[in-house]
Amino acid sequence: MLIDTHVHLNVEHFDEDREDVIDRALEAGVERMVVVGFDHETIPKAIELAEAYSFIYAAVGWHPVDAIDFTDQEYEWLKELSQHEKVVAIGETGLDYHWDKSPKAVQKEVFKKQIQLAKDVNLPIIVHNREATEDIIHILQEENANEVGGIMHCYNDSVDYIQAALDMDFYISLGGPVTFKNATMPKEVAKEVPIDRLLVETDCPFLAPHPNRGKRNEPSYVTLVADQIASLRNITRQELDEATTRNAMRLFYRMKK
Template identity: 75%
Template sequence: MLFDTHMHLNAWQFKEDREDAIQRAWDAGVKYMVVVGFDHETIPLAIEIAEQNEHIYAAVGWHPVDAIDMTEKELTWIEELSEHPKVVALGEMGLDYHWDKSPKDVQKEVFRKQIRLAKKLDMPIIIHNREATEDIIQILKEEDAQSVGGIMHCYNDSVQYVQACLDMNFYISLGGPVTFKNAPLPKEVAKEVPLDRLLIETDAPYLAPHPNRGKRNEPAYVRLVAEKIAELRETSLEEIAQQTTENALRLFRISSKE
């Protein structure tokens, strides 16, 4: 029983075969999924997909790349949607210094506003981090994000930052890159993270794991991520599947929703 904690079946890449992709995930042993919405188009569809599928849940937030487009209206909208029974987290939110659409100061302010909203609502947050680790950790500390905790989504940084994340009540989530032959960092992290703080994800349709790298990713492939982590930790797929699923159910408080 696997849990894909972060995917985007609401992306245009799944427009033609979304239901088939969901069925392939069920067939691969993926019982639970969280579909993440992050802008005007993907947030409503994330909730719609969650409403239509018993074991699919939604997260809603505003992506840092588009921070410049977020106003108080969007923040209020996200707050209203958070009351939906299938919404289990806020995000993805954070900082992205790779793209230059939104200035860093704007990204930081939007990030802080969403953390404060999560604290108001007592909901975990999903962190998007690209080339901004130290600033993200600083903001999480300054905003006392530890009180709600959450996920370091698709963690792809060095082991040295893992403990800081764990100390702030965050889980470490690994995706396709842990299977890449030329990606040593996530492999090191996979071996070091305490098993009770580890999550798995696909980030579908992006970052497909080996041997599907370069192709469209989909939730069924989270099994490949779990298999690689089991190999790296010298344990069984069953143990990784069971523990990461238990971790996700606990974080998202899903047992109380079923």
Template identity: 70%
Template sequence: MLVDTHVHLNVEQFAEDREETIQRAFDAGVQYMVVVGFNRETIPLALELAEQNETIYAAVGWHPVDAIDMQDEDLEWIEELTAHPKVVAIGEMGLDYHWDKSPKDVQKDVFRKQIELAKKVGMPIIIHNREATVDIIEVLQEENAKDVGGIMHCYNDDAKHVPTFLDMNFYISLGGPVTFKNATLPKDVAVEVPLDRLLVETDAPFLAPHPNRGKRNEPAYVKLVAEKIAELRDMPFDELSRKTTENAFTFFKIGDNA
């Protein structure tokens, strides 16, 4: 059994075959999924999918790329949604310096406000980081994010930063890039992360793992991610699958840890 800890089944790329995609995941042994809503458009469907499927859960937050669009009432709305029984985390939130839609200072402000909210409601966070590691660490430390803990989603950074995130009570989640032939960073991380802090994800429909790279990703492919990590760690796939599932259950308080 596997858990896809970060998937966007709530986006338009799945509009025509969403239910079939979910069934393919179940058939592949991906029994649990966390659908991440990240703005006004995607959050409602994340909740709807969680309500319709016993083993699908939702995370609700505001993506840094869209930070400039966030209003005070949006944060209030997210706070209200954290009381939903199928909402298990706040996010994805963070910083994205690749795209220039939202100024850095606006991104940081929205990021800080969501951490503050997470601490208020006692819920863990999911972090999006693109080309902003130093500032991500600074904000997390200054806001005492360690109090709630979280996930470094789709980690694709230098392994030297991993201990810093572990010290802040974070898990490291790996996705499709760990399978890419020319990707060294996630491979190094896959070996060095303590097994009890490791999670797997797809970030579908993005970042499809080899041999599907360049195609639409889907949650069934998280098995390819887990198989590659097991290979890199020189351990049985079943053991890797079992442990990452236990980690997801512990972090999200679902399954056996509900």
């Protein structure tokens, strides 16, 4: 059994065959998935999928790329949705310095607001990070994010920052990049993260793992991520599956056993 902790089955990439994709995930042993909403369009669809399937849960948050569009109205909307019994986290939120749609200062402010929201509603945070690790760690520390913890989603940075995240009760989630032949950092992280703080994900439809790199990603491919991590850690797939499932259930306390 595996839990894919970060999927975007709520985007248009799956409009033609969403049910088939979900069936393939179940056949591959992916028994639970967290569909992550990040804007006006994807958040309601995440809730819809969670309501339609017993094994699908939702996360609601505002993506940093669109931080400039975040208002008090969006904040209240997220707060209301967070009360839904199948919403298990706030996110994805964070910082993204790769794109320039939203100024850094605006991103930081919106990130802080969503950390506060997570604390107010007692849900973990799913953190998106692109080229902003030091600022993210600083803000999480400054805002006492350790009160709820969360996930460093699709972690793709140095092992040097892992301990700071662990100290704040965050889990490290790895996806497709850990399988890329030229990706050294994710492989090092896979070996260094304590087994009780490790999660797996696809971030589908993005970042498909080898040998499907460049194609549309889907939840069933999380098995390829798990295979690679188990190999890197020199443990069995069963051990990896059991540990990451246990970790996800611990973090997402609204998930039904």
